[in-house]
Amino acid sequence: MSPSRNGHPSAKPAPKAVVGRVSLYLRRLESLQRQGQAKTSSHQLGEPFGIKNAQVRKDLAFFGQFGRPGIGYDIDDLILVLRSILGVDKDWPLILVGLGNLGRALLRYRGFQSRKFHIVAIFDADPKKVGQVHQGVTVEPLEALRRCVSANKISLALLCVPADAAQAVADQMIGVGIRGILNFAPVPLAVPSHVNVVAVDLSIQLENLAYKVQGSLDGVSWAG
């Protein structure tokens, strides 16, 4: 194994699709580790996700030289390296802004907890919600954002407010030092270049599914 400094040998950050697949390989490695396995192969890493072994090798090569021909990957080592590359070798405190149904679902979402993402503060503009306790966390007014973010050195936020409030709340977050926003509001955000946004638009994902299913339902051979 020879990842370079911080495990990032390439001159540019890896594309989103590569990072997404590396997250999947990490899950697979952790599952194999729990089963007591010590070594694995590109084939075994990609197989549950339908990813070919050449693609697995190519994805990992973005970050360094891992594994040995004929021997494969050492599972323990590769888990440590990939966690470091993805930034999930440390805890990430999160704030959640907007406590509607989706916000409440995210508070209980086990996937975050198991990946070292912890919601440490909740904010809502509705005075009736302020002071409520959810999953052990007290809802605060937006005015408390600055103090909380700087006291806890928080970089990441879940934005779950209605579409028409999203940009204003994002601006507030960025103003107090938030660097990454997972945006659940179905609206694009304008942000400065030092801030990253990942948009989670469920209706776009559903349209993607409808598009594929429509093709198979029509009996269209796609050979127009």
Add this chain to the structure above:
Amino acid sequence: MSPSRNGHPSAKPAPKAVVGRVSLYLRRLESLQRQGQAKTSSHQLGEPFGIKNAQVRKDLAFFGQFGRPGIGYDIDDLILVLRSILGVDKDWPLILVGLGNLGRALLRYRGFQSRKFHIVAIFDADPKKVGQVHQGVTVEPLEALRRCVSANKISLALLCVPADAAQAVADQMIGVGIRGILNFAPVPLAVPSHVNVVAVDLSIQLENLAYKVQGSLDGVSWAG
């Protein structure tokens, strides 16, 4: 405008990324239409999403020849064509299986309703939840799945059950005729080739964000 049969001129279905961007262009077109505008340009379509006009033209070219040089796109026409291509020119009844917090959030998710996706039935394995009414829909036991799917000719399902139940429930869905699954369970599904799955793994999206933010926080120039 000269899209070919069903608006699919190419021999293959468009890649997921293209379909996702076309969903964004459609939202932009609808917003411009509401503002009373009649014509638009590639630049105007891509601009709010940070997509360059060459990319907009390339994406649309997957589906046909639209717009005229120097004149641009007719907004009403392009909306109709893109809705037909994406399959959102008709209603899509959905079933939702698994009424936890996320399931409840999805029931109220405005984004689905505004895109012609309607949750018409809810299923849960928990006898305590069966019979409850949420957003006007009565929760049914999984035994009622077959009758409901065939009576309402349903193709799409939202799968919101815990990870360890996901594959078994997916198998049941597919057995009664479901063709597309939006999978919220943080586990990959094995499905036959005529079934499409789009996975919504929020922790993967959050890892992607953490990866980007980590890069900027470290002060790493990525020039390893």
